[in-house]
Amino acid sequence: MLFLNQLINGLHIGSIYALIALGYTMVYGIVKLINFAHGDIIMVGAYVSLILITDAHVPFYLAVPVTMAFCALLGVLIERLAYKPLRSAPRISALITAIGVSMFLQNLAQQIFTATPRPYPTVFTVAPIVIGKLSINFLTVLTVSVSIVLMIALQAFVRLTKTGKAMRAVSEDMGAAQLMGINVNNTISITFAIGSALAAIGAILYSLNYPLISPTMGSLPGLKAFIAAVFGGIGILPGAMIGGFVMGIAESLTKGFISTQLPDAVVYGILIVMLLVKPAGLLGKRTSEKV
Amino acid sequence: MLKVENINVYYGAIHALHDISFHVEQGEIVTLIGANGAGKTSILNAISALVPHKSGTITFCDKELSRVPANKLVSMGLSQVPEGRRMFSKMTVLENLEMGAFTRRNRAEMQQDLEMIFSHFPRLKERVKQLAGTLSGGEQQMLAMGRALMSHPRLLMMDEPSMGLSPILVQEIFNIIQEINKEGTTVLLVEQNAHMALSIASRAYVLETGKIIKEGNAADLLRDDDVRKAYLGN
């Protein structure tokens, strides 16, 4: 029973990591950049939704899309201002810039909100669902199902729509994509917007589960999600999803059966083992291209 | 149709193209020949706006192109088959062809062009669901041409379509280039395989270290002593 409970907890937190990991992997896929500021989008999403719900008394169902739009816009803005000018610069420059953007967002939040954590409101007061001896929180059911629906929707979007195909084309070959008449800048903006909007949902679901909001709160889930993305094979959407779930479950089982101090070590350990066995990640491939 | 006047292209300190001027008229096959590093790809990429030109003008169908971004050129009727094919290898053959028609709206016309492409390249039709990355080199060249043709271009620019292909396949590809030209598409062909290129082109330009050193009728250049020595190996 404890095992099942921990497994369900793992699915819960894992699906949040997966949502966030999608943003890392989409951005990496298209501009080959580890967007270190992605974790801080979570923090921004948490504060924005917190203010909307507690201070502005906006109903939850409205606060969600507004937070998504805000984060999407912020993601696009960061790309346009910080990363786009460096697109043809050495990759390390963009990477350092990403770290800079992350620090900037954290410091800005500290200026505005101070370092003192704020509590996040309880939105759902639905009784847990009880099946025999097992009781599952409504929040868990909601988180896992929302995440899965979003992942399927994203996958369908990227596979089937014209914009999704443009995203795949740009991620493979920017120059060739331009020759097809694809607007590369817009396609990259859309990618940042989607990744950040998913992070906003991740932020809300995360805050509902860990209801303490602070300027540095994005770092840890951001790091875990990044590890999930690398574990699954960075740039590959299903890899990020699987990676998120693996990380969440590993973390939760470690907490339940080994030690509450150890989950982070286990998560890093899993990543290291994966990278030793398959350097490109679980679903990653070393593609050999024909000339 | 296409007029390039005195363009200069630099890569940092490298002056890759020196005052390049040439023109392509409606219905022609014009070829640019030159050795490795002569600047052939740079010329096509300058026309496609993938690399900027410092000075000079490029005019296509009476429109000056300097302010037109790369992604707007396809809908004007300019299409390039890039060097090394540059397929979207993780997409299927059909998806690659769809990408070629990215800016088009009229489904019926697109379907017509798709049929036309399959009639030239029946092998593509058999492989519509296959990932482009798993095609053979020759099939990839066919797909690259098909993809470029899906935009229904007025001018098709091709960068070394013979690269890495067996002589028989090169012959096949060049026959198809001639057919496509007869059906009304103007062709600008960049080649190192000077013999093949000169045998299907009407006019030609010879490029050496970023400068055009000779131009004329393809048939004349095929008999030209310097050209024979430098590019035809006798």
Ligand SMILES: Nc1ncnc2c1ncn2[C@@H]1O[C@H](COP(=O)(O)OP(=O)(O)OP(=O)(O)O)[C@@H](O)[C@H]1O
């Ligand atoms: N991105 C670049 N950065 C720096 N130099 C470049 C770049 N692209 C081309 N060059 C240089 O410009 C010159 C012309 O190159 P280009 O690729 O146009 O030649 P090419 O005629 O197409 O050669 P090939 O037959 O080998 O394809 C070469 O000296 C090359 O080194």
Ligand SMILES: [Mg+2]
């Ligand atoms: Mg070249």
